[in-house]
Amino acid sequence: MDILTPDTYWIDDRCYRRNPSKTRCVAAQQKFWSSSENNSAGKNDKFPSLSSSSRPPPGLQKQGDTGGNGQNKPYVEEDEYGFCVGGSDELGDNDNEYLIENKGDYFKSICDNVPSQLYAVVIGTKGSTKSRLEKETKTKIIVPRQNAKGFIEVEGRSILTVRHARRRIDELMWQTRIKCDATHFACFPVNSAAVIQRIKDFKEEVTSRIAGADPFLFLEAEKCHITICVTTLFDEKEREKAAQVLEQAQKEISKQLGHTGKITVHLKELEIMNDDPTQVDIVYAKCHDKGDVLQQMADYIAKKFDKSGLSRQARGDHVKLHCTMMNSLKKAERLIPDKTDQSFPSESVKFCKKISRKTFDASQILKEFKDYDFGVVDITEIKLATRFTSGPDGFYKCFRTIPL
Template sequence: MRLERDTKTNIKIPRPGQDGDVVILGPTEQSVKTARRRINMIVVSTRMKQKFTHFISIPMNDPDVQKRFEEFRERVLQECPCRGLERSLFILPSKLHLTVGVMCLMDNEERLFASKLLTEAKEKIILPILQGHLPLKIRLKGLSYMNDDPSQIDVLYGLVQEEGSSQGVIQQIADGLVQHFYRAGFMKDSEYERGNVKLHVTLINTRYREDPDDTNLENEETKSQNTKKRRETFDGRDVLQKFADYDFGTVEFTSVHLSQPRVALGADGYYPPTCIVSWQ
């Protein structure tokens, strides 16, 4: 009603549970455009307050990398009896991935549009940057963490680097993808305005900590929702000292996924995709 009053328009909205367009009627083209622009601003603002439903990922779950990660996990648990560190904090090996950016897609129409954006990005961003660098291998080697105190870590992640002379290619692609989705209104300002995407592969996350009263904790994202109020850091100083240069191996970069984090895992144990673009 306030929008109608401010823009001198009549805005018809489908009833709850009904599909259909929002119809704007007004005395001038400018009044209709103004109302439409303000409605879009409300939608974008609301989207950014929602929990993310999808994220752009680069799978890092090559079988050899999974094996080396499992060896890393067992060695850490045996050699680093740190405060707050336990098996449940480690990501499932089959879900190892490089995170590019997250977004909230509210309905099937938006999922289709986001899939179209990713398909467009393959031709406009990914392939032009990859030209002359294929096949491109990404090495997962070394550790870092998200905060400033190694004795109070919430997220421990692996560092990524390209093999050979292709330095900076993955960074260019990640930055280009975030800009592409930001301009379409699907990613937050902060993800675009911070300059460069922080390339990381999560290895340990305290949001995964098991609840002894929860009998269904296979999905790390479910754990994340259930542990928000009781998140407990771990002391990672020994881990960082002993495994600072741990080499998890390489993955050939062949695809980018629009992944769904909060649904049942696929047959390969990875996040089910809404869309995949590949160039094999």
């Protein structure tokens, strides 16, 4: 791992470093455990994992231990999930990270950010994942029964252990989210009548002039759009959160840019996502935006989604503005039935297996249609659209439409 550019991941609005190994942490904890004494005998009946024979949670040092200067110092060691145990984190610098209630003899936190569709992921096969998390974090995790209302609850003997368990659950949710196929995406629709006709003309010209051009690789003209970011939303709460993030981001960036109303974009010239024109997944039209207003708006919205924890992956500094014309996934997506905006997201956990795609040869298409002009379109709104759906206007069904 490059120390200057480590791997990172986002959970909600927090960024964590992904450490390459937990060997250093485990060795330090074993050294600490070997010299610690358990002072909580008789107080841990509520938490089996904190019995008198158990080791204390990482970062809790027995009283009387001193540092090199003779003063009491907490043990500080960065764990594999990117935070310090026993250091400033334990002392309360991040107390507002989660809402943790003091119940007298224990602490409690409610995981209201975990959708009910993923409760089974927290439980694991025959409760194995839940048991492992409880053992490793020295907490008790309470998961509502099937079809019962409520949220997952975490209980522990200290704020540190509860916070540790919450972070472990958050990372588990993030790992599951990126394994599932995307359900929604934020986009700028480009489905004006003139552009739609030009896209249809393009498809007709390619299929008639290029031997072997597969018509199923083309996107429906009415569904063409400029993607800002994609996301996986499992329930109504997450969809509403994504819509709120989108609305707030649009208001903030419009105010910063001092721009309201439509943005004119010229769709011209074909390009591919990779370097080999004989092994292509996507052929797209370039988006020419005067003043880079659309680019700045897309970048700002994408970063807001990243920080909210709803984006599937952290991206670079800029969104690649493009309007997809041909996609190798289109043939695979034909096998997936159309889903309504309400039913598909709730069933999306069933689609965690990635859709397979097969590349195609676009060399002749690029040679003959490289400078194809799709025309000028006025961007007037942002949509939070649902994949694998079709609305009455031919575009995707949308959970929220936000005017510029």
